[in-house]
Amino acid sequence: MTNEPEVELTTQQPCPRCGTPTLAAVTVPTRNTEHSVPQYATVTLCPNCDRHHPAPEVQGVIAYFTLNEHISTDEIEGAGQVLSDWARYVAAHPPVYNSDNLDEDIEAWARGEM
Numbered sequence: 001m002t003n004e005p006e007v008e009l010t011t012q013q014p015c016p017r018c019g020t021p022t023l024a025a026v027t028v029p030t031r032n033t034e035h036s037v038p039q040y041a042t043v044t045l046c047p048n049c050d051r052h053h054p055a056p057e058v059q060g061v062i063a064y065f066t067l068n069e070h071i072s073t074d075e076i077e078g079a080g081q082v083l084s085d086w087a088r089y090v091a092a093h094p095p096v097y098n099s100d101n102l103d104e105d106i107e108a109w110a111r112g113e114m
């Protein structure tokens, strides 16, 4: 993996917060002071939970997918623009995880809650 954000489209991955299928996911490197090796975090975009997100980059992706429920090959360039703006935003504001959060997430996942 490089240090560039990696965007995944239409992951069909349920939102960890509400279970709604997410629109897209982006994996970004995070700066974790506890570890010297690079850490990565995957951020999902949920049409439900992120509806009131303050960032225009997030709203741009939601607006795009609201207008274009399915992305055809012809539309992929327009999607690429809003998604790369969003990926840059996430990379600039990576989620902050410490080991405790991660352990809790793993336990919740193992219990089938995520």
Ligand SMILES: [Zn+2]
Pocket: 015, 016, 017, 018, 019, 020, 046, 047, 048, 049, 050
């Ligand atoms: Zn959600």
